[in-house]
Amino acid sequence: MPEHGLTISPDGSTFTLEMQNVPVVDQPRWPSLDSVATPAKMTFKMVWKSTGDRVAYDDPHRQFRFTGFRASCQLEAQVEVPSIGFSWKSDPLEKSRADFAIMGEEANGRYYE
Amino acid sequence: MKLTTQLNPQQHSRRFLLKSGATALFSFAIPPSNNAFPDQTLATANGSTDPYPIPWLDKNGSHNQPAGPNLEPSHIYHFKGRVARCSTFTGMGTDNRGNRIAFGAPTTDYGVMQGEYWAARAAQQGTFTHI
Numbered sequence: 069m070p071e072h073g074l075t076i077s078p079d080g081s082t083f084t085l086e087m088q089n090v091p092v093v094d095q096p097r098w099p100s101l102d103s104v105a106t107p108a109k110m111t112f113k114m115v116w117k118s119t120g121d122r123v124a125y126d127d128p129h130r131q132f133r134f135t136g137f138r139a140s141c142q143l144e145a146q147v148e149v150p151s152i153g154f155s156w157k158s159d160p161l162e163k164s165r166a167d168f169a170i171m172g173e174e175a176n177g178r179y180y181e
Numbered sequence: 182m183k184l185t186t187q188l189n190p191q192q193h194s195r196r197f198l199l200k201s202g203a204t205a206l207f208s209f210a211i212p213p214s215n216n217a218f219p220d221q222t223l224a225t226a227n228g229s230t231d232p233y234p235i236p237w238l239d240k241n242g243s244h245n246q247p248a249g250p251n252l253e254p255s256h257i258y259h260f261k262g263r264v265a266r267c268s269t270f271t272g273m274g275t276d277n278r279g280n281r282i283a284f285g286a287p288t289t290d291y292g293v294m295q296g297e298y299w300a301a302r303a304a305q306q307g308t309f310t311h312i
Contacts, residue, residue, distance in 0.1 A: 069308050069309060069310050070308070071295075071308050073308065073310070074293055074295055074308055074310075076263070083263070083265045083293065085265075085293050085310060087310075090312075092312075110312070112312065114291060114293075114312075116265045116267065125250075125251050125252075125253075125254075127251070127253070130237065130253060132253050132254075132255070134254050134264065136264075139265070139267070141265075141267035141270075141291070143270065143272060143291070145274075145284075153277070154276065154277065155276065155277040156274050156275070156276045156277070156282060157274055157275060158272055158273070158274035158284065159272060159273050159274060159275075163272060163273060164270065164271065164272030164273075164285070165270075165271060165272070166267035166268060166269055166270045166271075167268070167269035167271075168248055168249060168250075168267060168268050168269050169248070169265070169266065169267035169268075170248065170254060170264075170265070170266055170267075171263075171264070171265040171266075172263070172264060172265075173261075173262065173263060173264070174254055174255050174260065174261065174262065174263075174264045175260070175261040176235075176253065176255055176257075176258055176259070176260055176261075177233070177258040177259035177260065177299065178259045178299055179259065179260065179261035179297075179299075
């Protein structure tokens with residue numbers, strides 16, 4: 069994705085991911101093998117905000133370390149499927165929620181020490 | 182007249198043979214006037230610059246897992262940088278006929294990764310998202 073799609077607040081407590089007219093595939097019956105795939109476009113904005121509660125995962129066996137914060141995450145989006153004349157728009161950002169979200173820094177694989 | 186048969190030692194190396202072989206192979210493999218993919222660039226010999234998947238997820242045929250406590254947040258292996266993940270998303274929306282349609286499920290998860298990753302035997306920079 070283009071780097072400018074992700075903006076981070078100066079204090080690092082808010083990540084905003086925003087993209088317009090991303091080519092996607094509308095595939096309502098996925099993962100069925102005969103699921104029809106139709107070209108679609110998606111515009112979205114997603115915001116992570118730190119709750120201030122620290123989180124640290126460290127798994128030497130699987131070679132990853134994450135340090136960061138629990139977060140809230142909300143999304144607003146708009147989808148168009150031109151070939152079937154369908155469009156859908158979410159309610160405003162504040163109306164959505166995720167029960168689990170985290171944000172922070174990670175190192176894994178060869179960067180795990 | 183004495184015929185000199187000594188060649189440059191470097192030309193006898195295994196690497197030279199591999200290079201020669203590859204050149205010969207490509208000269209047959211890609212007809213100059215009948216290439217089905219004229220704009221396709223060749224991948225580097227030691228792998229592309231695409232990120233590595235997480236090995237134990239890739240092994241099971243998947244490149245991601247829902248975000249959760251103590252689960253690997255990144256979708257990229259050999260990575261260091263910023264990560265944000267979420268799961269169990271719920272929300273509502275309206276289609277162009279006025280129907281109210283919900284979105285989200287326990288497995289609806291999103292993520293973004295920005296930083297350095299290792300591929301093609303070099304450090305790469307990139308920003309990736311999973312929507």
